[in-house]
Amino acid sequence: MPVADPDLVERLRGGDEQAFAEVVRLWSPAMLRVARAHVRTHASAEEVVQDAWLAVLRGLDGFAARASLKTWIFTVLVNTARRRGRAEAGRVLELERPGVDPRRFRGDDDEYPGHWRDEAAPVEWGPEPEVLAAEFRGLLGRALAELPDRQRAVVELRDVHGFDAEEVCTLLDLTPANQRVLLHRARTRLRGLLEEAIA
Amino acid sequence: MSGPRDPGTTPDALHDAAVRLACAELVEILTDYLEGALPAHDAAVIEAHLALCPGCAAYLAQMRATIRVLGHVPVETLSPEATSTLLAAFRERGPG
Numbered sequence: 019m020p021v022a023d024p025d026l027v028e029r030l031r032g033g034d035e036q037a038f039a040e041v042v043r044l045w046s047p048a049m050l051r052v053a054r055a056h057v058r059t060h061a062s063a064e065e066v067v068q069d070a071w072l073a074v075l076r077g078l079d080g081f082a083a084r085a086s087l088k089t090w091i092f093t094v095l096v097n098t099a100r101r102r103g104r105a106e107a108g109r110v111l112e113l114e115r116p117g118v119d120p121r122r123f124r125g126d127d128d129e130y131p132g133h134w135r136d137e138a139a140p141v142e143w144g145p146e147p148e149v150l151a152a153e154f155r156g157l158l159g160r161a162l163a164e165l166p167d168r169q170r171a172v173v174e175l176r177d178v179h180g181f182d183a184e185e186v187c188t189l190l191d192l193t194p195a196n197q198r199v200l201l202h203r204a205r206t207r208l209r210g211l212l213e214e215a216i217a
Numbered sequence: 218m219s220g221p222r223d224p225g226t227t228p229d230a231l232h233d234a235a236v237r238l239a240c241a242e243l244v245e246i247l248t249d250y251l252e253g254a255l256p257a258h259d260a261a262v263i264e265a266h267l268a269l270c271p272g273c274a275a276y277l278a279q280m281r282a283t284i285r286v287l288g289h290v291p292v293e294t295l296s297p298e299a300t301s302t303l304l305a306a307f308r309e310r311g312p313g
């Protein structure tokens with residue numbers, strides 16, 4: 019967002035549709051991800067985001083700019099999502115525990131128990147541009163869609179949208195420890211998929 | 218307080234702890250390490266292990282590469298219908 023916040027608020031208040039379209043385009047993906055962690059379906063999440071934007075439009079003239087526009091919009095969103103989340107029945111628990119395949123480590127009878135077996139140790143992936151190739155971006159994009167919802171929300175907000183740990187805890191109602199567990203599971207899973215694809 | 222003779226902080230003790238740390242354990246606490254959530258001593262043991270163990274060093278590099286690729290993945294956004302509903306609501310609201 020090249021526009022400074024006070025400017026942006028003024029443009030929105032002034033009816034600058036292009037500015038509005040731009041913030042909707044920029045922030046809605048992360049808003050969807052947050053909403054989806056609170057409610058059960060994508061359709062519900064989309065309604066939550068839409069309702070949150072409508073609430074923002076109603077509140078725009080009264081917005082005092084004590085917080086940043088983005089913080090305010092995400093606060094409106096989380097409140098909307100929480101209300102909707104409570105109205106829906108309990109969320110699905112995530113029991114899955116992916117990690118690194120235990121067979122890649124030496125057994126308890128080895129001189130170095132729990133250390134990588136020589137033939138199964140990770141190896142460097144080669145030059146960065148290759149790893150950033152469209153093929154691997156697409157693979158991770160598809161893999162994200164298959165993660166359990168809260169793992170997906172945490173890893174996307176952190177690593178795709180660039181929110182910090184504290185913001186993610188607030189947006190998703192997580193303790194710092196739970197935020198780390200979900201981030202760890204998601205990143206571990208995604209690294210494993212890339213490793214398989216690159217090998 | 219740890220003195221210079223503290224068995225947990227001498228270079229030899231750090232080296233021993235780094236060798237003893239199982240790679241299977243390291244990969245489980247790597248996110249805590251990257252998040253800065255580990256006590257300083259544990260982080261030092263991890264760093265010493267990474268310096269000794271090419272497998273774990275490669276694993277960490279792969280994890281960092283994964284995080285960088287994630288910064289470039291295409292993201293799901295609002296449906297065109299929802300977006301046009303919002304733009305219509307914005308126009309209706311008018312300036313001020």
Ligand SMILES: [Zn+2]
Nearest residue numbers: 240270272273
């Ligand atoms: Zn190791």
